[in-house]
Amino acid sequence: GENVEQHPSTLSVQEGDSAVIKCTYSDSASNYFPWYKQELGKGPQLIIDIRSNVGEKKDQRIAVTLNKTAKHFSLHITETQPEDSAVYFCAASGKGGSEKLVFGKGTKLTVNP
Amino acid sequence: NAGVTQTPKFQVLKTGQSMTLQCAQDMNHNSMYWYRQDPGMGLRLIYYSASEGTTDKGEVPNGYNVSRLNKREFSLRLESAAPSQTSVYFCASSPSSFNEQFFGPGTRLTVL
Numbered sequence: 382g383e384n385v386e387q388h389p390s391t392l393s394v395q396e397g398d399s400a401v402i403k404c405t406y407s408d409s410a411s412n413y414f415p416w417y418k419q420e421l422g423k424g425p426q427l428i429i430d431i432r433s434n435v436g437e438k439k440d441q442r443i444a445v446t447l448n449k450t451a452k453h454f455s456l457h458i459t460e461t462q463p464e465d466s467a468v469y470f471c472a473a474s475g476k477g478g479s480e481k482l483v484f485g486k487g488t489k490l491t492v493n494p
Numbered sequence: 495n496a497g498v499t500q501t502p503k504f505q506v507l508k509t510g511q512s513m514t515l516q517c518a519q520d521m522n523h524n525s526m527y528w529y530r531q532d533p534g535m536g537l538r539l540i541y542y543s544a545s546e547g548t549t550d551k552g553e554v555p556n557g558y559n560v561s562r563l564n565k566r567e568f569s570l571r572l573e574s575a576a577p578s579q580t581s582v583y584f585c586a587s588s589p590s591s592f593n594e595q596f597f598g599p600g601t602r603l604t605v606l
Contacts, residue, residue: 387536412592415595423600424498427594427596470537472537481539481552482539483539483553484537485536
């Protein structure tokens with residue numbers, strides 16, 4: 382089945398710096414790649430997603446890039462703020478492009494003031 | 495709009511006991527999901543329901559059963575709880591497949 386690897390597992394940056402989280406997936410049929418943010422004690426919340434027919438998508442300080450040939454996608458957060466501190470999860474649609482999402486193991490981002 | 499609600503918030507069970515986790519959504523979504531979250535393991539899909547009346551296994555279905563009671567409600571049942579089922583359980587819903595999933599606040603379950 383689909384396998385999603387996420388790196389790094391922890392990331393610490395200074396306020397105002399950029400943060401990059403990378404994910405790789407195994408199934409070339411996957412076609413939907415969302416990113417979720419989870420704050421302590423809460424459920425995950427979608428922050429951005431990308432579909433396989435586009436290579437990049439931006440929403441204010443957040444961007445996602447997708448390289449289908451290499452089977453990897455990345456989350457970029459610019460001008461980080463303390464409220465960006467959370468756990469971030471990438472996901473990919475499952476085997477054969479199914480609607481069953483497979484999640485990475487998460488990245489704990491800490492933004493130091 | 496309450497979004498996705500889950501009950502209970504916390505539960506402690508003894509090995510062998512049974513219980514049902516309840517989930518409801520008020521967004522008229524077609525698809526609903528149950529995940530478990532363990533430290534260092536991310537979110538793993540237990541079961542999902544693409545529409546009312548249908549259910550399908552996810553990555554880790556063993557030891558669980560589900561019921562899509564109607565379009566709003568999707569319950570998860572543990573027939574004979576085991577310590578390995580200690581986890582945080584999240585329910586989610588989405589308008590349809592390949593769309594944003596909206597998550598509930600979670601149920602923290604401990605099996606002794």
